[in-house]
Amino acid sequence: MAEEAAVREQAETVRRLKQGKADPDEIAKEVAKLLEMKAQLGGDEGKPKFVLKTPKGTRDYGPKQMAIRERVFNAIISCFKRHGAEVIDTPVFELKETLTGKYGEDSKLIYDLKDQGGELLSLRYDLTVPFARYLAMNKITNIKRYHIAKVYRRDNPAMTRGRYREFYQCDFDIAGQFDPMIPDAECLKIVHEILSDLQLGDFVIKVNDRRILDGMFAVCGVPDSKFRTICSSVDKLDKVPWEEVRSEMVGEKGLSPEAVDRVGEYVQLHGGLDLIEQLLQDPKLSQNKLAKEGLGDMKLLFEYLTLFGITGKICFDLSLARGLDYYTGVIFEAVLLQQENEHVEETVSVGSVAGGGRYDGLVGMFDPKGRKVPCVGVSIGIERIFSILEQRLEASEEKIRTTETQVLVASAQKKLLEERLKLISELWDAGIKAEMLYKKNPKLLNQLQYCEDTGIPLVAIVGEQELKDGVVKLRVVATREEVNIRRESLVEEIRTRTNQP
């Protein structure tokens, strides 16, 4: 009865909604009601048709994927540490209001938590805003830190191209008031080091500056109020052709065709130090204070990058805009140009694998007195890199080990479980990585097969004769060589043979 009434009421509201008679408050309430009904349907009706899956846009990492992931993380972390970074961590969710107003048009992609009667919470969308909140909250004005953690975006997933709703970001940021472009140059050096180290094939790092973009918009006749939205149109230029972006600017965003065409001329420019010099002479741009500042700093940046010897991979590109609202100065994005491996080229589309920039205003948004802390940082997009390496590994013959076990403790006869347990315990206590089969009386053949399957290099075999003689038979899986080792020398022998301390 109550349900019937509810449905009738709902129908009435829908009718009024269609006639435009319902106000937004009413709509919100109806949505809340519908969601409540859905939640009750899902939870209470005995055994629902159960779907065995991970949530949309997410995935599990099995042992093989994890082995690849650890390799990539190690490369990235050792680069961050090489540059003297500390490490921090923040909660996976933040107060909803912490994230509000930081992401422009992307805010709709934020995951909110259900209000269960406490604070309103959202899953973090990136690591940059939590970092800024952390700095303001702890009144830190000076830090170089990295942070590797998962972030969440209710975006359209494209998993084969490494686009997920839950994905890792690996961020390195430098906060503090410093002489211009020195930390900015280090961020680009870091991207260069990591991408070279991971051997992902050829890449280019595009660089631009928000001040150059804003100055350019101004001299092209884009009204101030439209800078940000035109910026996010420009940002699409790496995916869609200019004609499409042009019609979005004219149609959706309501910019005059003349202004759009002037913008079009600039955003198709890219080059190096020569282009910077050319634009510094540009009669219109050079009159604009912001653009001049940005171009001056861009020149300085290129000088520092020359000292680092990496300008070969750097491209000053006026079409690079980056979507996020909080950037205030230099911005950059690294793009893979092509795969070395033919097989991979077909399945993984190339694209952005790192990005970042300067955001001098973000910390001030959190400080009660608006005190600013200038920041510049870079984020490595690890998922796309995983996808490439995963598919490359699958295409290759390489067999990847998922454990580090040095030795299997085995027995040649029955009734030796107790002896195996005693021996393996000795090995563990000495720091040796050891396994045994969880069977009372395993066959020797099965034990050897297990080593073949998992890549364990050594087998320590206990038998009655060996026990009497005070030795253990050590077998090298690869060569089938067997030697008797005195029990007290076994640990040392295993260490030597596996080169692990």
Added chain:
Amino acid sequence: MAEEAAVREQAETVRRLKQGKADPDEIAKEVAKLLEMKAQLGGDEGKPKFVLKTPKGTRDYGPKQMAIRERVFNAIISCFKRHGAEVIDTPVFELKETLTGKYGEDSKLIYDLKDQGGELLSLRYDLTVPFARYLAMNKITNIKRYHIAKVYRRDNPAMTRGRYREFYQCDFDIAGQFDPMIPDAECLKIVHEILSDLQLGDFVIKVNDRRILDGMFAVCGVPDSKFRTICSSVDKLDKVPWEEVRSEMVGEKGLSPEAVDRVGEYVQLHGGLDLIEQLLQDPKLSQNKLAKEGLGDMKLLFEYLTLFGITGKICFDLSLARGLDYYTGVIFEAVLLQQENEHVEETVSVGSVAGGGRYDGLVGMFDPKGRKVPCVGVSIGIERIFSILEQRLEASEEKIRTTETQVLVASAQKKLLEERLKLISELWDAGIKAEMLYKKNPKLLNQLQYCEDTGIPLVAIVGEQELKDGVVKLRVVATREEVNIRRESLVEEIRTRTNQP
């Protein structure tokens, strides 16, 4: 106007609720409406009073905390790897229905995500249920894996005692059909190794078996339907005295006083192999099939633990119940007995730091055909361990380094920024961990002070004379010793002096 009407409507509903005239559906809808109003108040009203904090029950980890955290993780991970475990990872949220019906009375502590028009999602409550879902989904019947990740519980936080709403679990589990108690014994060995390694002071690992508990309940006259709820009463015995638990069983749970008193006699027993033998002779328990099975396995477990040499820290304790519904066999929990450090004793209360058990039915709950995969595992409660180590470190004089930087690239005169950039780039490219101050003309004193503050052991000083001579002046911060090193030997010299490859 619309608001006024809503408030009036709300008041009416509250009145009817108090009179018991509203049905649950109506209540749910009213709650949804109120939450909606709250959400709108928070989001839309211009600049709200902004609170700069992390969500309740969560915290940031600064560089110092992270340094401690990495130490603890390293100890735990190397133990897991020593035992041949692979590693996996799963998403931070699961489909809501994946978690439904797995946690008994604790289900109310699960964080749900807001329904934003897709699947209904919840944050994971532990790593065990996602592991079981992973096994069933991938049809894995045999694996030994570890998983270290954050889990979420809307519990009452007690942060000084290391109880958070977001916290790490470090899980090690063995899945597969094996001979009895061999994997179970290994889990206990792992707890013993980790707690010994971390030097947290004296500890004891309590062990029991769900079958012994269930058998005991049966012979005491507890009805089958009350096993689980009485189990969770028994589980409170480590925190509250028997009298309180007794009155909960009689009052809230409606058990007869006679049955409760019979339970009371058993749950106050604890001991070792002798107690197991005694209970195997107990006229009532020995007649119960479940209890007999459990006691038989417990005896076997103690035999294996004797071979591992760790029975000194193991206590068979009939009051150990563990709250979660999914355990089916052996259960265990490690408790710190006292702190070595007087200062710490006052602020950190001792308590459980690891727990686990056997759950043979959980994977089957996810398999369409109910195929079971027996599992046993252990979870290390890292947060309490952090709290102890953090407070211990604060009390001590030990200065903890938060970076690994080997050398600071410094200059003795002005106008040498370019030379510093060139040198540091060379060092980075050679794999040396190097920093420099982000200033054009930093004072030498400030550069040396930075090394003192952050613990950087070496300074590579470039000066005009050194550049002419093709050398770099290397200064040892601790001893103030200075030597000129030929530029081409610098990398090798730094490596030797910092013992880092």
